[in-house]
Amino acid sequence: MAETAHRAHPTPAVYWGIAAFLAAVTAIEIAIPSIAALDSVKVPLLWFLAAIKFGTVVSFFMHLRYDKKLYRTLFLLGVIGIIPLMTVMLLSLGAF
């Protein structure tokens, strides 16, 4: 049954590589607010980089990429559920 199939987890060398990638993205994130030329794109850029880091940790360190689809669905239900929840909350409290 495909549902129970697991792909092999990465090796420690891959984990170190992923950590180096995450460290590099974090360094870029920290540099962005101090670059005046990026002021107009700062907000979407920082959100984008945060999403990349979030996805990388969830996929590789939490093994969601290698695990059952059920787990992915259960987690994503919560994560995607934040969008309507935040929207309703911010709208009802007059944020916009």
Added chain:
Amino acid sequence: MSSQAASAETHDPHDVRPIRKAAMWVFLGSESMFFGTMIATFLLYRNNTGDGPGSEIFNIPFTSASSFVLLMSSLTMVLAHNAFEKRDARSTRIWLLATALLGITFLAGQIFEFTEFVHEGLKVSTSSFGSAFFFLTGFHGAHVAIGVTLLLAMFYLSLDGRLHERQGLNVELVGLYWHFVDIVWIVIFTVVYLLQV
């Protein structure tokens, strides 16, 4: 017949591990929504500083260093889990302890940061901004503290060989919780700190 036997072996009806793991993912999903509402609250009140200080008192280099520490603790956690799967007790122990120490370092940094902010006039009661900031980051800190406690418990069990094969799922679940604490901070660091400067 043989395929039926194999099927029974791989789908043991008494094996509750997949259910426990699914429950953990449901828990993490619900925690995401919980933190989502707190982040929304912060966004709502980020400019309501009243007479108190606002985001100008943030020390971005310091918080960046703390964030890096927490990010690297995810690496040590996944290495601990990897070593456990390879039945390498010594490496498991080392990486579990390293993860706990990195978590403690992060918490020490947060306590220092909170103390500095209080000295500069930002308290929970100062303004809506102060309340939202301390509740969000403080609640995350509480999650880190729970994670550190779980990691130290695992480390303690490993010292006298009580962290055996049957506890593989426990190590994995503690790992999932720890990585979750890390991904929540990835969002908090961006929304609360980087986007406010």
